[in-house]
Amino acid sequence: MVEPVTSYRTRVLDAELDALLPGLPAIAIEGPRGVGKTATALQRSAQVLRLDEPAQAQLLAADPRRLGEGPYPILIDEWQRLPVAWDLVRRAVDDDPTGGRFLLTGSAAPRTAPTHSGAGRIVTLRMRPLTLAERGVCTPTVSLAQLLESGVVPDLVAGRCGLELRDYTAEIVSGGFPGLRGGSDRAVRAALDGYLQRIVEVDLPEAGTALRRPETLRRWFAAYAAATSTTASYEAIRGAATAGEGDKPAKTTTGPYRDALERLFVLEPLNAWAPTFNHLSRLSSSPKHHLADPALAARLLGVDAGALLRGEGNQIVARDGALLGSLFESLATLVVRVCAQAAEARVLHFRSWRGEHEVDLIVERGDHRVLGLEVKLGGHVDDSDVRHLVWLRDQLGDDFLGGAVLTPGTHAYCRPDGIAVVPLGLLGP
Structure with missing residues (x-):
């Protein structure tokens, strides 16, 4: 052995x-x-x-x-x-x-x-980078598998998490690669830079992607990172990779970049949910953009934990809210994907055609019944934060297993309307 x-x-x-x-x-x-x-x-x-x-x-x-x-x-x-x-x-x-x-x-x-x-x-x-539970930073008390089996009920939603926003931010920039855990902030940044450099200089050429101008890939890579958790078009990302007027990389250049990075599992877009078993129609089919780990996005954009907490970060690609919110959603997507795979479920996102309604994460069982999950950077959840989940529940009826808002808050509980509030650190398989 x-x-x-x-x-x-x-x-x-x-x-x-x-x-x-x-x-x-x-x-x-x-x-x-x-x-x-x-x-x-x-x-x-x-x-x-x-x-x-x-x-x-x-x-x-x-x-x-x-x-x-x-x-x-x-x-x-x-x-x-x-x-x-x-x-x-x-x-x-x-x-x-x-x-x-x-x-x-x-x-x-x-x-x-x-x-x-x-x-x-x-x-x-x-296999994906470490979840928060796998990192040992918090003990999960809310099981995604149980929510998928029994629906969102108060008995399954309880617990307290000691993590605060600054702790989640530290986890975002340090990442979930096991070999990088425990090092100093500077050592982690250097290791992540080396990881990204290897992708450009070694992994992509080995995968058969010719790089006549590596700086073009680096600019496109950074633009993709800036689009984390958005449905920005690939044309918008290509345009954001422009170093100067008239220097936009060609589609014939960026398309192979994207394909090669997906083959290396560095990009993992979140596909749109397209239900066929109810009357929902006219839905967006654009994927949400995610890297394998939000720490890679933070390094590509040159931001550390302090910058994220101050609300800094170049608005290279249009998005709602601060960059920290987008990266927190990407961390939540990582956690949910790992837990959902263990429960034999798949993860998607939902957005109506004109954007009137959207839900950050849809976790779908094999029988097509779903959980809806919203991700919110603030700890306080009010009616406006759950309105899309309530709307989706009204549309789906029995096919809706329940909804929850994932936050950096401290306590897990169910609201009077039945929507759960779950600190991200408490969510486990």
């Missing part, structure tokens, strides 16, 4: 893997570099093939029979470095579909797709 990583930080994904691995022959863990995919997979691996080491990649390519020899589970780390590894695993699963045989980890989708999707043989799970 491979020696487990010391001082391992338990992840929400651990419970998913423990539930799925015994019954599935192969699971692929995908996500951005540095979120802990390998460390998590090592906790349950008997041997490791590290395909970012050329010698091991060559050995596997030369002798695929190694996959049939065990011991199991076999971890194939950075499988995208040898895309044929996916097909080798698929064939090994065809020969022996016994559960618990393979784990694959990857921080990029390969340029050359495998010849087979792996459907029915390889199940894919997304």
